[in-house]
Amino acid sequence: MAARVRNLLAALLLAAPAGARAQQPDTSAFSRALMAEGNNQYREAAQLYRASLHTVDRVSAVLGLERAYAQLGMTDSLIAPLDSLIAQFPAQPVFRDVQLRAYTMLARDDMARRSFEAWTRAMPGSPDPYRSYARLLLQANRAAQADSIIALAGRALGTTSSLQMELAQSRAALGQWESSAVAWRGALSAMPDLDQAAAYSLAPAPEPVREALQAVFLSLPVDLGARRALAELEMNWGAPSDAWAALRDLPPDSGSVSAWLDFGREAATGERWALARDAFVTALRARPTPELALQAATAALNAGDPQTALALAPAAGLDSAHTAATVLPLRVRALAAYGKPAEAEALVQGFAHLLLPVQRAALEQSVAFGWVRTGNLPKARAALGRAGPDADSSDAAGWLALYEGNLAGARAMLRNSNDASSALAAALGLITRMHEDTAADVGQAFLALARLDSASAAAAFAQAADHHADAASALLSMAAQIHVARHGDAAAVAIWQRILQDYPESPEAPGAELAWARQLRRAGSAAVAMQRLEHMILTYPESALVPQARRELELARQAIPGGGQGGPTR
Amino acid sequence: MKRRDWLRQMAVVAVGARFVRPAHWDVPQLLVPMDDAQADHLKAYGLTFAALKAGLKSEWLLNYRGGAFLLPDVAELRKEAALDGVSVESISDAALASVRGLIQNSNMDTVPLEKAPRVAVYTPPSAAPWDDAVTLALKYAGIPYTAVYDDEVERGDLTKYDWLHLHHEDFTGQFNKFYLAYRDAPWFIEMVQANLASARKYGFANIPALKKDVAGRIRQFVVNGGFLFAMCGATETLDLALAAEHVDIAGAFSDGTPMDPDADAKMDWSRALAFRDAHLETSPYVNSMSDIDGHQVNDPSRRQPLGTFTLFNFSAKFDPVASMLVQNHRSVINDFYGVTTSFTKPTLKPSDVVLAFEEGTPWVKYLHGDYGKGTWTYYGGHDPEDPEHAIGNPPTDLSLHKNSPGYRLILNNVLFPAAKKKPLKT
Numbered sequence: 001m002a003a004r005v006r007n008l009l010a011a012l013l014l015a016a017p018a019g020a021r022a023q024q025p026d027t028s029a030f031s032r033a034l035m036a037e038g039n040n041q042y043r044e045a046a047q048l049y050r051a052s053l054h055t056v057d058r059v060s061a062v063l064g065l066e067r068a069y070a071q072l073g074m075t076d077s078l079i080a081p082l083d084s085l086i087a088q089f090p091a092q093p094v095f096r097d098v099q100l101r102a103y104t105m106l107a108r109d110d111m112a113r114r115s116f117e118a119w120t121r122a123m124p125g126s127p128d129p130y131r132s133y134a135r136l137l138l139q140a141n142r143a144a145q146a147d148s149i150i151a152l153a154g155r156a157l158g159t160t161s162s163l164q165m166e167l168a169q170s171r172a173a174l175g176q177w178e179s180s181a182v183a184w185r186g187a188l189s190a191m192p193d194l195d196q197a198a199a200y201s202l203a204p205a206p207e208p209v210r211e212a213l214q215a216v217f218l219s220l221p222v223d224l225g226a227r228r229a230l231a232e233l234e235m236n237w238g239a240p241s242d243a244w245a246a247l248r249d250l251p252p253d254s255g256s257v258s259a260w261l262d263f264g265r266e267a268a269t270g271e272r273w274a275l276a277r278d279a280f281v282t283a284l285r286a287r288p289t290p291e292l293a294l295q296a297a298t299a300a301l302n303a304g305d306p307q308t309a310l311a312l313a314p315a316a317g318l319d320s321a322h323t324a325a326t327v328l329p330l331r332v333r334a335l336a337a338y339g340k341p342a343e344a345e346a347l348v349q350g351f352a353h354l355l356l357p358v359q360r361a362a363l364e365q366s367v368a369f370g371w372v373r374t375g376n377l378p379k380a381r382a383a384l385g386r387a388g389p390d391a392d393s394s395d396a397a398g399w400l401a402l403y404e405g406n407l408a409g410a411r412a413m414l415r416n417s418n419d420a421s422s423a424l425a426a427a428l429g430l431i432t433r434m435h436e437d438t439a440a441d442v443g444q445a446f447l448a449l450a451r452l453d454s455a456s457a458a459a460a461f462a463q464a465a466d467h468h469a470d471a472a473s474a475l476l477s478m479a480a481q482i483h484v485a486r487h488g489d490a491a492a493v494a495i496w497q498r499i500l501q502d503y504p505e506s507p508e509a510p511g512a513e514l515a516w517a518r519q520l521r522r523a524g525s526a527a528v529a530m531q532r533l534e535h536m537i538l539t540y541p542e543s544a545l546v547p548q549a550r551r552e553l554e555l556a557r558q559a560i561p562g563g564g565q566g567g568p569t570r
Numbered sequence: 571m572k573r574r575d576w577l578r579q580m581a582v583v584a585v586g587a588r589f590v591r592p593a594h595w596d597v598p599q600l601l602v603p604m605d606d607a608q609a610d611h612l613k614a615y616g617l618t619f620a621a622l623k624a625g626l627k628s629e630w631l632l633n634y635r636g637g638a639f640l641l642p643d644v645a646e647l648r649k650e651a652a653l654d655g656v657s658v659e660s661i662s663d664a665a666l667a668s669v670r671g672l673i674q675n676s677n678m679d680t681v682p683l684e685k686a687p688r689v690a691v692y693t694p695p696s697a698a699p700w701d702d703a704v705t706l707a708l709k710y711a712g713i714p715y716t717a718v719y720d721d722e723v724e725r726g727d728l729t730k731y732d733w734l735h736l737h738h739e740d741f742t743g744q745f746n747k748f749y750l751a752y753r754d755a756p757w758f759i760e761m762v763q764a765n766l767a768s769a770r771k772y773g774f775a776n777i778p779a780l781k782k783d784v785a786g787r788i789r790q791f792v793v794n795g796g797f798l799f800a801m802c803g804a805t806e807t808l809d810l811a812l813a814a815e816h817v818d819i820a821g822a823f824s825d826g827t828p829m830d831p832d833a834d835a836k837m838d839w840s841r842a843l844a845f846r847d848a849h850l851e852t853s854p855y856v857n858s859m860s861d862i863d864g865h866q867v868n869d870p871s872r873r874q875p876l877g878t879f880t881l882f883n884f885s886a887k888f889d890p891v892a893s894m895l896v897q898n899h900r901s902v903i904n905d906f907y908g909v910t911t912s913f914t915k916p917t918l919k920p921s922d923v924v925l926a927f928e929e930g931t932p933w934v935k936y937l938h939g940d941y942g943k944g945t946w947t948y949y950g951g952h953d954p955e956d957p958e959h960a961i962g963n964p965p966t967d968l969s970l971h972k973n974s975p976g977y978r979l980i981l982n983n984v985l986f987p988a989a990k991k992k993p994l995k996t
Contacts, residue, residue, distance in 0.1 A: 105871070141868075141870070142855075175755035538649060554969050559709050559712065561965040
């Protein structure tokens with residue numbers, strides 16, 4: 001009945017003399033409607049938009065009316081004016097699109113379907129009705145129906161090339177991951193900016209199908225959008241190295257440089273310095289600039305690759321205040337880290353005239369670290385002397401004191417440091433436990449660690465434990481941590497056992513037992529790990545590590561999910 | 571030590587304790603507070619269950635400190651509490667006498683807990699425990715359960731259990747109408763094939779016929795004195811399947827024939843446990859079963875927003891059963907969606923006991939009732955700590971929700987069958 005009334009009204013409107021309708025074009029109505037809508041006066045806006053429907057602003061007016069009615073909860077009132085407009089302008093896609101949206105919003109599925117079919121009849125050969133309807137169905141989580149609409153488009157139009165994005169989304173929602181990836185690949189070649197949408201859509205793909213998805217995006221010809229999407233996807237899957245692998249062999253054009261730089265910045269933000277270095281170096285080859293060279297060199301140095309840093313930040317051109325402030329510190333740090341403190345020292349002295357005292361002091365401290373790493377403590381001390389009086393209380397001086405076994409001096413200087421690194425925290429934690437003012441063997445152990453001689457460092461800390469009863473467990477714990485970092489689990493276990501046997505009341509004992517249990521669980525010995533964890537919880541109930549131990553226990557008992565995908569629920 | 575071994579050892583301890591002290595309550599007592607002093611509410615239920623399983627009798631102190639438990643103070647229980655991070659307090663005889671005095675003079679009561687119920691969960695054999703809030707809670711609390719499915723139900727194995735849980739099973743045989751969106755998904759195809767094979771194995775023409783029969787056997791389990799606890803879509807669809815014993819309410823996609831056009835009129839609600847006079851959703855394209863659910867989460871045009879629900883405060887002395895089911899340290903709880911989230915008031919039977927409701931809305935959240943010699947409890951929603959859980963979402967890690975009031979309601983139901991039946995005062 002309502003439809004009949006609507007049709008009658010539409011017919012009456014169309015039958016009205018053209019002159020009569022032309023007499024009342026309210027050309028200002030549309031702008032007043034916009035103002036009313038902007039002031040949240042939706043009822044007034046709706047009236048004014050309706051008045052604009054028969055002016056040249058009719059398309060914008062319909063969209064405004066749709067917004068206003070949605071705010072008023074009166075979407076059903078759109079139907080009648082849309083019917084008459086579509087009768088007048090059957091090929092106007094916006095009117096068709098709004099009608100389809102209105103029926104979908106009103107949950108009138110049968111009418112939405114009829115509206116879609118009428119649109120396809122009015123505009124045969126156009127992909128618009130299929131695209132709009134499929135998108136609406138996807139938004140309503142009706143992926144299977146969206147998929148069937150796309151299939152219909154394939155039959156009617158002979159191709160689904162202009163519906164690749166919708167096809168990709170529907171296939172992803174249906175769990176047809178590989179088919180979705182193929183469709184995304186097609187969509188991305190036309191619209192490379194959809195890379196983030198593709199990555200978002202495919203991110204839930206389960207582990208076993210990921211290799212197939214990678215193959216789709218990596219297949220030839222190389223396509224920038226597809227590769228960017230894959231890189232995003234790999235980052236979502238927690239595989240940053242694979243993300244870089246997706247980008248590194250792109251052809252060196254401006255789009256690729258932009259992708260490499262974006263990736264490099266993201267990697268640097270996440271402190272994945274080796275990947276950042278690779279991305280910046282690749283971009284630098286295609287677009288060499290001093291700024292990019294400096295960025296790449298900084299990433300390389302932070303990645304522990306001073307050799308590359310030195311190659312990227314050449315010594316030439318240092319004779320200006322600007323480069324002295326940027327490239328020089330980097331080269332000095334790189335030379336010091338590369339075991340060439342003499343060259344670093346010469347560089348500082350050669351360009352001293354360009355440096356402010358504070359800059360010089362900082363560089364001398366880097367030089368001092370370089371000498372420390374080569375084990376030349378007198379030279380390090382001399383470098384610190386040149387760094388000025390403030391250097392006597394600097395971090396470098398504190399570390400130097402520690403390496404020389406001067407625990408009192410190290411305590412005094414390092415305690416005031418602003419450095420928040422874990423290395424400093426560990427060193428301070430240990431030396432504040434010791435009551436002696438000097439301990440050459442402990443200094444040697446830290447020095448070995450600074451020289452990256454971790455095997456000697458672990459042995460030295462373990463040996464020092466025999467001579468410093470007040471901090472024996474802490475020294476052993478330090479040795480065990482170094483063994484773990486070197487993947488020397490067997491050596492670490494032996495030390496944890498020693499801590500638990502010889503120093504069961506020490507603060508390190510619960511941590512040692514927890515670390516041991518974790519190692520056991522990693523090695524697949526869940527039952528033994530559970531025994532250790534139960535022992536730890538019951539023996540050290542006041543330890544701050546007990547909540548962590550309980551969680552490990554839950555994981556070992558499989559009482560809580562240990563990661564992975566959820567099943568099909570709800 | 572494995573929990574199984576521990577339980578065995580505890581049984582020996584319990585037998586020994588009874589031999590030495592025939593009056594078992596002269597042993598010192600351990601109070602398990604369930605108010606905000608409790609570090610892990612969910613594990614506290616596991617501790618109590620383990621004590622019962624080991625033959626140690628316990629007490630549930632209704633409305634006292636959030637529904638505290640009183641357990642024998644034995645070393646093994648203390649050890650288990652320490653391992654699980656459950657807060658326990660030693661309580662002297664004098665303090666306990668004072669607590670009993672307070673309980674006597676307030677809206678509180680004590681309920682003896684005697685025997686750990688035998689727990690079964692109706693779930694497909696392939697389902698992971700993380701698919702279902704109840705199995706998540708049971709796993710986390712360390713409460714053992716047996717998974718049963720159509721084979722076990724058809725064999726009559728339900729008689730082996732005291733307590734049965736149902737979750738997202740669609741007893742109308744329409745797979746929650748997931749066909750609309752997931753018909754091509756491998757997990758959906760696998761699920762349909764497994765159910766179809768099961769139907770044929772037992773001589774049923776289609777899945778809806780098998781599920782109706784399973785629903786009937788579950789109803790019989792309750793009639794015979796079983797405790798039924800259902801959540802999510804199982805609540806609504808169990809009742810629909812029971813009421814539709816002689817009428818086709820399944821869409822053509824599931825049994826090859828369309829729904830009976832007069833299905834609404836032909837429903838026999840006397841067979842249903844909780845609902846009456848509901849109207850069926852006739853369109854196979856609308857992801858809804860009936861108007862029982864107030865929230866209709868899977869139909870965007872009907873979906874209602876989530877609010878909070880409030881637990882009724884019952885008289886512990888006069889309504890101990892309802893009181894047990896609502897013991898909590900919170901009375902207002904955030905709502906959460908499920909295939910069936912809530913229950914509309916007009917579809918409730920007059921005999922239903924409403925345990926929780928949402929203020930100012932036409933629906934309730936948590937229901938209980940007697941049927942035959944048994945009881946049923948329906949709790950709407952899927953996962954109390956994942957309010958908008960969707961297919962494929964990661965499972966909830968309950969070690970991050972140790973004090974969840976929503977999960978407590980589930981575990982109240984697990985312990986409730988352990989209560990010694992007292993003669994009702996009303």
